[in-house]
Amino acid sequence: MTNIIEVANIQKRFKTKTVLTDVTLSVETGTIYALLGANGSGKTTLLKIITGLLDQDNGTVSISHLEVRQHQQEIQRLFSYSAQASTVDDVLTGHENLKLIAKLRHVSNPNQIAVDLLNEFKLSAAVNKRVATYSGGMRRRLDLAMSLVGDPEILFLDEPTTGLDPLSRNDLWETIRKLKKAGKTIFLTTQYLEEADLLADQIGFLKDGRIIETGTPAEMKQLAGPEKLILTFETEQLLHQATSQLVGFDLSPINDVSLSVKLPDTVQTVMDILSILQNAALKPVSFEVTAPTLDDVFMQLTKEV
Numbered sequence: 001m002t003n004i005i006e007v008a009n010i011q012k013r014f015k016t017k018t019v020l021t022d023v024t025l026s027v028e029t030g031t032i033y034a035l036l037g038a039n040g041s042g043k044t045t046l047l048k049i050i051t052g053l054l055d056q057d058n059g060t061v062s063i064s065h066l067e068v069r070q071h072q073q074e075i076q077r078l079f080s081y082s083a084q085a086s087t088v089d090d091v092l093t094g095h096e097n098l099k100l101i102a103k104l105r106h107v108s109n110p111n112q113i114a115v116d117l118l119n120e121f122k123l124s125a126a127v128n129k130r131v132a133t134y135s136g137g138m139r140r141r142l143d144l145a146m147s148l149v150g151d152p153e154i155l156f157l158d159e160p161t162t163g164l165d166p167l168s169r170n171d172l173w174e175t176i177r178k179l180k181k182a183g184k185t186i187f188l189t190t191q192y193l194e195e196a197d198l199l200a201d202q203i204g205f206l207k208d209g210r211i212i213e214t215g216t217p218a219e220m221k222q223l224a225g226p227e228k229l230i231l232t233f234e235t236e237q238l239l240h241q242a243t244s245q246l247v248g249f250d251l252s253p254i255n256d257v258s259l260s261v262k263l264p265d266t267v268q269t270v271m272d273i274l275s276i277l278q279n280a281a282l283k284p285v286s287f288e289v290t291a292p293t294l295d296d297v298f299m300q301l302t303k304e305v
């Protein structure tokens with residue numbers, strides 16, 4: 001696998017405000033990279049720098065081994081950029097919007113491209129309707145369709161599902177997955193942990209102008225610690241008895257009748273614990289193994305030190 005995007009030591013300040021301190025990341029060809037960060041953490045600024053819309057103060061960006069600032073024109077053919085604010089024209093229909101972009105990008109047969117993309121993005125029913133009448137989900141789908149005119153290798157999507165209802169969000173996730181299957185490289189920004197978890201091959205966590213953690217969703221979740229076993233007993237007294245039997249395990253009380261146990265080796269530790277409880281005739285009313293979520297990691301990483 002080769003890296004199609006390489007970002008090294010990017011710094012950016014607006015007047016006296018430093019937004020990006022030192023950002024380094026890379027994206028493998030044909031994968032989805034999710035840049036995760038809170039509001040105002042600098043995601044859009046970084047995206048604009050990577051796509052050459054904004055100049056950095058320091059550091060380098062290359063796409064397909066070409067330095068972005070030196071090769072603006074060659075690079076622009078390789079990617080599309082879907083900004084947070086929709087760029088579709090409200091007074092035009094979906095078909096007209098697509099045809100216009102196709103003409104601007106000098107694509108042959110703009111009419112056919114528009115028809116094909118409207119079909120692909122389930123917008124054919126609205127082909128002759130003005131975009132002003134579209135729902136948020138349809139508008140985002142049209143945005144994405146427009147970004148595919150000219151068949152770019154890389155798609156930059158700035159918060160693609162912000163403001164969408166859960167159904168439209170799911171639809172869009174499905175579309176993004178399909179685009180990856182078709183070989184596209186996708187770089188998206190998001191505030192949604194679930195989105196990063198479900199879509200990304202790699203997540204970069206942006207905070208205080210740096211990527212403070214990076215990894216697969218599974219690796220990121222490991223930062224929040226191992227899985228836990230939640231045990232619930234019928235009475236407080238039974239819980240006390242169980243606690244005194246489970247010496248040497250990493251226990252934390254949850255409430256009067258429940259506790260959690262950290263599981264360094266999930267299956268073995270659960271078997272050991274249940275066997276100890278069985279021998280002591282202490283039957284819990286329920287037990288559940290819980291995996292850490294990206295929410296746990298987010299909480300941990302955004303905690304002020």
Ligand SMILES: Nc1ncnc2c1ncn2[C@@H]1O[C@H](COP(=O)(O)OP(=O)(O)OP(=O)(O)O)[C@@H](O)[C@H]1O
Binds near residue numbers: 017037043
């Ligand atoms: N042109 C500008 N001039 C001055 N400050 C700016 C400019 N653009 C962005 N900023 C500031 O830089 C910081 C990062 O903004 P940016 O839009 O990159 O964050 P973000 O992570 O994309 O946030 P959001 O999720 O809210 O879109 C913010 O504090 C913002 O006010």
